């Protein structure tokens with residue numbers, strides 16, 4: 001039977017090779033190198049720090065955060081879960097994964113929130129950003145890895161870069177949504193007093209959008225968690241590597257251990273960030289008021305200094 | 308004195324094709340027609356008015372008549388399609404964003420129908436908002452905010468959050484927030500529309516009291532005619548984006564410009580609108596020395612049943628035709644006690660006096676008789692008949 005390939009064949013793979021290897025990589029190598037520096041710096045510092053902090057101390061810190069924002073149950077789960085990870089011998093890998101996730105989420109926030117703000121303030125910007133986000137969310141996570149390897153090579157940092165690209169859409173979207181969702185009459189009120197756009201952003205839009213932004217952060221975090229495992233395929237370390245090597249060697253025990261570690265980490269991080277979004281700003285009913293004072297300085301936006 | 312606020316031939320057209328719509332408006336086409344033909348919505352059309360310092364100017368009309376659009380144009384929240392809006396002679400519509408910002412900070416503040424308080428801030432922080440925007444240091448603006456809160460009677464709630472307050476209290480905060488920056492002009496877009504009737508009444512009365520000391524220039528939007536009549540020094544009735552009548556409450560009720568206005572004022576409690584001065588007749592009087600015959604002659608000539616008797620400038624009492632005829636004595640021996648009122652008294656305050664069955668004396672501040680309210684006139688006015696013409700000055704809408 002006749003098929004289009006009988007008439008014309010297109011050497012698409014050759015074209016792509018030519019474009020990427022022949023032009024993009026040689027011309028932009030310094031740029032792609034430089035782009036890795038801030039990420040690898042943050043990642044290495046965080047990783048070193050996480051591995052340096054004694055297991056008991058980090059567990060306590062996480063348990064306290066869980067208690068404050070997610071309740072007693074999550075706090076107990078955190079303690080038991082982390083103890084289990086330590087006992088099955090994957091504590092260092094878990095901390096590396098955590099460092100990778102925190103780095104990715106940090107960069108997602110630093111890039112994504114301003115983008116979201118921009119998108120919220122200008123319909124033009126939103127029309128430009130939106131299709132890019134749509135494409136990013138429809139490309140399967142595996143496919144990201146190809147251009148990343150081409151442009152950045154393999155290793156830890158390219159893995160993080162893949163994670164950042166994969167995980168950034170929700171924070172941009174929800175920052176935009178949160179800011180656009182601020183009640184119109186409040187915006188009008190602010191305008192009627194002669195506030196500038198910046199004043200409005202700081203006084204009104206960001207604080208009132210904070211819940212939504214934090215929900216976006218939570219989604220970004222969850223996406224980062226799933227990608228950080230896949231990124232092990234291109235040489236990123238941590239629990240993802242454990243799972244991968246386990247699978248490669250058909251070592252069910254090893255793969256499962258890595259998987260369990262990831263699941264525990266995911267549950268703890270999800271609970272805490274969700275709680276942060278839901279009741280981060282209300283009065284705390286917890287028993288730990290004194291200890292909570294420890295965390296108090298930061299949250300309540302606008303409330304810290306009167307007036 | 309030049310007006311505080313002066314609006315000249317202002318139009319607002321929403322949607323694309325404003326020029327097209329403007330042209331059609333000038334041809335005399337209606338709002339509906341233009342919407343069908345061009346897809347543009349006429350918000351406000353060819354509206355002009357002046358508001359002088361310290362005046363409460365009420366704009367009233369049904370939903371969709373363009374009241375909010377009009378009031379939002381006054382502080383530039385909605386830019387007019389064409390026309391001039393001058394505050395102290397400076398055109399808000401064309402002054403540029405920096406100037407507009409300065410005017411909003413210094414001169415004009417707004418109170419919103421649904422309060423529009425910032426939910427994440429305490430009451431004090433809300434009230435201090437305008438001051439924060441102006442860059443006043445924190446301690447100072449808190450002090451000013453607390454002072455303003457006292458003024459509206461909410462000192463005790465300084466550190467509460469808005470959702471903890473009732474609607475009436477929230478709107479007091481809204482008012483305090485607008486007052487805190489010391490603006491000369493207050494824009495109030497249906498400020499009491501979201502409150503239940505009792506609270507609304509209370510707030511209206513409080514605004515009247517506050518205004519006695521504040522003397523702000525207030526543009527007040529409402530769709531409640533009773534509210535308009537109670538608060539307004541002048542009232543503009545709006546329909547389909549234009550004013551159909553502007554005037555003092557008494558003029559509007561007495562002489563509605565068309566059926567639309569007449570329908571509004573139809574079931575108004577006229578006793579709360581008209582004042583003694585609106586229906587008082589000129590003060591024809593007798594002297595204490597006049598004899599019986601002269602008194603009778605005067606009454607017949609004036610067609611009155613009773614006349615006030617003056618001793619020098621003071622009222623000595625009132626004498627009735629009936630008594631003179633029956634008794635035949637000098638008026639000075641037949642004087643009866645009388646009731647008096649002030650020119651500004653609303654008619655409903657006169658009901659108790661009317662029970663005596665005698666004309667009511669209208670006295671000015673110095674106690675001088677300036678007019679007399681005949682009971683016939685009082686009842687005729689309440690019944691909605693034509694207003695007595697002897698004192699009525701008819702001012703028509705100056706377009």
Ligand SMILES: Nc1ncnc2c1ncn2[C@@H]1O[C@H](COP(=O)(O)OP(=O)(O)OP(=O)(O)O)[C@@H](O)[C@H]1O
Nearest residue numbers: 321348349350369370371372373374375376377530
């Ligand atoms: N942003 C807008 N875009 C398009 N049309 C608008 C806009 N704002 C108001 N309009 C239209 O302008 C007209 C006047 O609206 P406006 O809100 O000024 O009326 P209103 O008298 O304040 O009514 P209400 O009593 O319901 O508040 C209406 O026909 C409305 O649909």
Ligand SMILES: [Mg+2]
Nearest residue numbers: 374375376496
């Ligand atoms: Mg309105």
